[in-house]
Amino acid sequence: MQQSVSRENFEQWMMPTYAPATFVPVRAEGSTLWDQQGKDYIDFAGGIAVNALGHAHPELQQALTQQAAQLWHTGNGYTNEPILRLAKKLIDATFAEKVFFCNSGAEANEAALKLARKYAHDRFDQNKSGIVAFSNAFHGRTLFTVSAGGQPAYSKDFAPLPADIQHAAFNDLASAAALINDRTCAVIVEPIQGEGGVVPAEPAFLRGLRELCDKHQALLIFDEVQSGVGRTGALYAYMHYGVTPDVLTTAKALGGGFPMAAMLTTDNLASVMVVGSHGTTYGGNPLAGAVGGKVLDLINRQEVMDGVEARHRWFIDGVEAINKRLNLFKEVRGMGLLIGCVLSDDFSGKAKQINLVAAEEGVMVLIAGANVVRFAPSLIISEQEVKTGLERFERACEKLVRGLAT
Template sequence: MLQAVSRHDFDRLMMPTYAPASFVPVRAAGSRLWDQQEKEYIDFAGGIAVNALGHAHPQLQQALVQQASQLWHTGNGYTNEPVLRLAQQLVDATFADRVFFCNSGAEANEAALKLARKYGHDRSGGAKSGIVAFTNAFHGRTLFTVSAGGQPAYSKDFAPLPPDISHGTFNDLASAAALINENTCAVIVEPIQGEGGVLPASAAFLQGLRDLCDQHQALLIFDEVQSGVGRTGSLYAYMHYGVTPDVLTTAKALGGGFPIGAMLTRESLAAIMGVGTHGTTYGGNPLAAAVAGKVMELINTPEMLQGVEMRHRWFVDGLEAINQRCNLFSEIRGLGLLLGAVLNEKWAGKAKMFNLAAADAGVMVLIAGANVVRFAPALNISEEEVRQGLERFARACETLVEDDAR
């Protein structure tokens, strides 16, 4: 018999690195979820852009169960069939020739930054080690990636930080150009800053970074951990922009909820990382690879990707209608099904209030900093689920407005 647990046990047993919601989810299907008290929620959070096909997708379940009956894990001293099939899918679908598998977006970015440093060292004997990143970015929680992230709140307590990382202003090409030089080994950028406020890059900014990297023989790394695997309506956001990076990192939606990450790159760069230069015990695990292979099969279709743009309109139209009634947002921005409702001056700094009020109303949303309510639902969410979820979110917004007027 399973031991009874509650939200209170988190505060008693877990390290206080998170402040989770007051309810405990116990089961889910599609874009609906139920807690311990059987309260239903519409899921507009998607596990932070992870559950790209919703919860408990039957074909993902089947892929996992089938693989679990055959081979779970061998370690990186051996390869396996699911990971080779997944690698071929990613190579066939992208600019890349080679793939390195790991377990998370942070690990994928760590691998990309290590590749960049080794690339620079091999070319210059050590002088070419500079990394240019951008303020308000988010690349993970390892010491290297949190340093690249450019958000001091996440890194200041862990100094001394890895050196030779500088930060420009996102979407400001002149700011980047002032930092990129012959000693720069890489520029790392999110095509859409997710945690930084759901802020899409301009096409001119990304093309400018491509040109600057070419000029200074630096690698252009696209962090597509949040924007990848169909989230923008293209398989990867670089396809939407028409700007091809040297290295791409992907995770989150790649496993549809099963932990997996990957770094993709060209043949010549992959050759830099010879045997023993990098590794991971669980990376390329056959269970994760089998699930991710099915995710790729289901998402990388014209029907699924075209459906993202249709759902984008449902959300934007619905949020704009709420805003007409409640006057809360200064802007609705984002691409595909990664959207941010930017709070206006009156409500600035109160995104968490919207997150909590939405949960009370039976809909799960995210925040992206203190000023942006973020939406990252499943790519296959139904029109009825969107309608009901937006109705619940509207009630939450109306409640906040009414409370404020009292």
């Protein structure tokens, strides 16, 4: 008999690094979840852009269970069929020629930054170690990646931080150009800043970074952990911009809910990572490979990409209709199904409050800082789920505007 548990047990047993919602989800299907009391919620959060095919997708279930009956894990002393097939699918679909698999976006970014340093040291000299990143970025929680992320709130308690990392202003090419020089080994950037407020890069900004990296023989790393795997209406956001990075990191939706990530790069760059230079115990295991392969099969289709654009319009039209009545947001921005609703000055700092009231009304949303409500739902969320979720979101917004939210 299983032990009975509740939300209250979190404070008793779990390290207090999170502040989870007051309810505990126990079951989900599509973009609808149910909690321990049987209350249903429409999921506009998508597990933070992870559940790109919703919950309990039957083909992902089948891929996982079939592989689970064959081979779970061997460690990196061996390779396996599912992960090799997934590597080839990623190579065929992108600029990449080589793939490194790991478990999370932070690990993928850590690998990318290590690759950049090693490439510079091997091909140039030990002094070519500078990394240029951007303010309000987010690249993960390891010490290296949290240092590259330009949000001091996440890094200030863990000093001394890794050295030789500088931050320019996002979408400000002059600011970046002032920092990028011949000692720079890499520039890491999100094509769309996710945690930083759902801010798309301007095309000229990314083109300029590409030119600066070429000029100074630095690697251009695109962090597509949140924007990748169909989220923007292209398999990866770089495809919208026509700017090809040297290294791309991908995670979140790649496993459709199963923890996995990858770093993609070229033959030339990958060649410096020789046996023993990097690794991870679980990265590229057969279960992840089987699920990730099926995720890519299902998402990398034109009908899905077209569907993302249609759903983008459903959300934008719905939020704008709400805003016309309530005047709560001063801007709605983003690409595809990564959408940020920026609060007006009168409601500054109240994104978390909307998040909480929305849950009371039966819809799950995200925040991206104190002033942005973020949506990152399933790429195949149904029109009825969007309609129902937006109705619930409107009730939550109305409560906030009228001062009824507790």
